Amino acid sequence: xxGAPSALQAPWLAPQIEQLRRARAANRFPTxxxxxxxxxxxxxxxxxxxxxxxxCREPDAPCGRCRDCRMFGAxxxxxxIELHPIEDSKWIRVEQVRELSEQLVLTAHAGGATVALxxxxxxxxxxxxxxxxxxxxxxxxxxxxxxVSATPSRMAATILSRCLRLxxxxxxxxxxxxxxxxxxxxxxWATVLDVLGDAPFEALxxxxxxxxxxxxxxxRSLSDALSGRMDIAATAERWARAESLGLxxxxxxxxxxxxxDGAVGVPRQSLELRTSAHLPESGSDMNIxxxxxxxEGIHELQRLRLTSINRALALEQLLWQLPRAWQRGAAGAGVxx
Numbered sequence: 001x002x003g004a005p006s007a008l009q010a011p012w013l014a015p016q017i018e019q020l021r022r023a024r025a026a027n028r029f030p031t032x033x034x035x036x037x038x039x040x041x042x043x044x045x046x047x048x049x050x051x052x053x054x055x056c057r058e059p060d061a062p063c064g065r066c067r068d069c070r071m072f073g074a075x076x077x078x079x080x081i082e083l084h085p086i087e088d089s090k091w092i093r094v095e096q097v098r099e100l101s102e103q104l105v106l107t108a109h110a111g112g113a114t115v116a117l118x119x120x121x122x123x124x125x126x127x128x129x130x131x132x133x134x135x136x137x138x139x140x141x142x143x144x145x146x147x148v149s150a151t152p153s154r155m156a157a158t159i160l161s162r163c164l165r166l167x168x169x170x171x172x173x174x175x176x177x178x179x180x181x182x183x184x185x186x187x188x189w190a191t192v193l194d195v196l197g198d199a200p201f202e203a204l205x206x207x208x209x210x211x212x213x214x215x216x217x218x219x220r221s222l223s224d225a226l227s228g229r230m231d232i233a234a235t236a237e238r239w240a241r242a243e244s245l246g247l248x249x250x251x252x253x254x255x256x257x258x259x260x261d262g263a264v265g266v267p268r269q270s271l272e273l274r275t276s277a278h279l280p281e282s283g284s285d286m287n288i289x290x291x292x293x294x295x296e297g298i299h300e301l302q303r304l305r306l307t308s309i310n311r312a313l314a315l316e317q318l319l320w321q322l323p324r325a326w327q328r329g330a331a332g333a334g335v336x337x
Contacts, residue, residue, distance in 0.1 A: 005183050005204070007049040010042050012171040019166065020050050024061060029054055031139045032163035034121070035148045038170045040199020043148045044119060046168060051080055051115040054144045068110060078109035081116045085123050088306075092118065094127040101135050104143050113142045121147035122154040129156040136162040176200040188212040195250045214244060218251035225322045236316035245305055252318075253298050260291050290325035294318060 007013045016035075023029050033050060037043025052062040052072050062069055071077040081103060083096055100116055108114045118124070124132065136145060136159065145163075152160060171179070173193060180189040180203055187208035195215055196203055224230040239248050297318045305311055 007045040030164040033146045034163035034165045037168035040202030054113045079114045083118045092124045097128040097131040115144045117146045119148035121149040170198045215251045232319045237312045240312035287325045294321045
């Protein structure tokens, strides 16, 4: 894919874009802007649009023609600063924020605005958040801080209270599929979104044909596990060694979630089930409680898969739960195996 699409190409971001345009036209562009997005819904793209809107000095900003826009498009604008967790760290460190604060008090290199984008903003620890407060409380004229977070509830209330909040919700599945087809071309995009979740901007990075093939292979293997035809130890070893383990686990989660939803009879209810005190009546031949524990195990392995954990052993323990889920469900339903 040649370059990442802009927020202007995503129709579900049009209301937020219009709100930002109106704020700029009225000279009320916020010093602090919090973009509360859902994973893969386009919060980063909207943040970049907002940054270019603040940096461009033309009446029809962002014009795409002026020196500021050209520098921004080439990722060379001296007054646009990005803060993200360093390398494999999960956190934005206080030293990063202090360095940013020092830059924000200086006059802009290009003589216009200065914009900082912090993402994910909830990855700032308490010290980093405190260091950012002064820049929000006493900003230099022309400074805009753009924060992107899927979970702003993890952020300090003192930060949240000083930001204008824009909400970016996940678009409808049909809209995501049509947009992906327009941006990337035809492909099994519905299957990609089944695996990755309704996260169209995240789906942009996927190879749709390869992911659909991986899902089909995973589905066949899991059916084999239920019927006792899978060599679980060998399969776990092979899957654990592959670079596609993260996507494989997403395929596993999709398969299990579909069976939970099918058993309950209400699509996409696995999240509610995991927080419910009681399981509903069901004619399923699989034990839903075991499937829910398996789902939690997959989430845990996704979280730990890049650590020193024995991935093959953890995956083998998960896969062994599948035939047990079938046996317990069949026994409970009086099914003769």
